[in-house]
Amino acid sequence: MIVRANTVRFDSISLDSGATLAPVEVAYETYGELNQNKSNAILILHAFSGDAHAAGISPETGKPGWWDNSIGPGKAFDTNRYFVICSNVLGGCRGTTGPSSINPATGCPHAMSFPVITIGDMVRLQKMLVDSLGIPRLLAVAGGSMGGMQALEWAVAYPGAVVAAIPIACTTRHSAQQIAFNEVGRQAIMADPDWNEGNYYGRKPPARGLAVARMVGHITYMSDDSMREKFGRRLRGKENFGFGFDVDFEVESYLRYRGSEFVHRFDANSYLYITKAMDYFDVTNSHRTLAAAFENVSARFLVISFSSDWLYPSYQSQEIVRALRSRNCDVAYVELPSNYGHDAFLVDVAEQTDLVRGFLASTSERFA
Numbered sequence: 001m002i003v004r005a006n007t008v009r010f011d012s013i014s015l016d017s018g019a020t021l022a023p024v025e026v027a028y029e030t031y032g033e034l035n036q037n038k039s040n041a042i043l044i045l046h047a048f049s050g051d052a053h054a055a056g057i058s059p060e061t062g063k064p065g066w067w068d069n070s071i072g073p074g075k076a077f078d079t080n081r082y083f084v085i086c087s088n089v090l091g092g093c094r095g096t097t098g099p100s101s102i103n104p105a106t107g108c109p110h111a112m113s114f115p116v117i118t119i120g121d122m123v124r125l126q127k128m129l130v131d132s133l134g135i136p137r138l139l140a141v142a143g144g145s146m147g148g149m150q151a152l153e154w155a156v157a158y159p160g161a162v163v164a165a166i167p168i169a170c171t172t173r174h175s176a177q178q179i180a181f182n183e184v185g186r187q188a189i190m191a192d193p194d195w196n197e198g199n200y201y202g203r204k205p206p207a208r209g210l211a212v213a214r215m216v217g218h219i220t221y222m223s224d225d226s227m228r229e230k231f232g233r234r235l236r237g238k239e240n241f242g243f244g245f246d247v248d249f250e251v252e253s254y255l256r257y258r259g260s261e262f263v264h265r266f267d268a269n270s271y272l273y274i275t276k277a278m279d280y281f282d283v284t285n286s287h288r289t290l291a292a293a294f295e296n297v298s299a300r301f302l303v304i305s306f307s308s309d310w311l312y313p314s315y316q317s318q319e320i321v322r323a324l325r326s327r328n329c330d331v332a333y334v335e336l337p338s339n340y341g342h343d344a345f346l347v348d349v350a351e352q353t354d355l356v357r358g359f360l361a362s363t364s365e366r367f368a
Contacts, residue, residue: 017116045142047146070349100270155294232250
């Protein structure tokens, strides 16, 4: 499945901060065919470091999408049955307007003059995209991690526009620990002298700081079991310690590789803005309780968590389920056993596929 990126441009978008961003572009990809009555559309919502390339092979890079094992013919999101859309989030660096985009008022990248954004702003722009495609109601919104936050925001902010929601390995709001990990990453970037107060475009980027931020983040995506199984205390290319500060252990080599790889595909300022949006997210907003936030929700839910996920532990998904059930919402919940930690929703997809496939089939039959 060879796919091509698309871009749509809007005159402006009003943000939760009170700022207006004008103009704004959205990069997106689609898979499958929209049916005649436009009732089979599913919006896939990517996690923090993802982008619009969710499935298929990119003709530009030759690489598969980040959820290619779940989107395609016969897969969880079966493109023989559904029209699947995925867009890069606002503030991103893969085609959608973000801090690296050119500010038409100055002719230079926005950098840190880019307005602070929220998950609500990201979803508002996605709604504009879906409306521009002439789709009045989505069959489902689905995503893991930050994508799950967006799915919750969709269900709360646009209850009439969503038939079903599939939030996976996510939360209604960040805990102190989750905010803390994001702050360490932001500080690593801003402490890099090459960050230059965000004005590094056309110059040397803050690669060292961004690599460290990614290394810290990547540790949180794995579990103790998966790291022990994959690396243990094995040495890298040697039989004895080097008695220095070069790489000794396999896990050190892996993290350094992940960090250096990340700097080639992600913008450091986008890292700052998107992690801040995640930390600001709180689906209750002005509501007194989480249950009250779900008062007008009409979507049915499939909530999935993973037993070894310590970044977004299962208790946070269970809070969502309890609040939905207190409002008599249609919700199914499953905690899947996995040793892969938070990354399980991306790599350990066999049982997840069966759940999603069945849930979408019943949703499609019920609301056809």
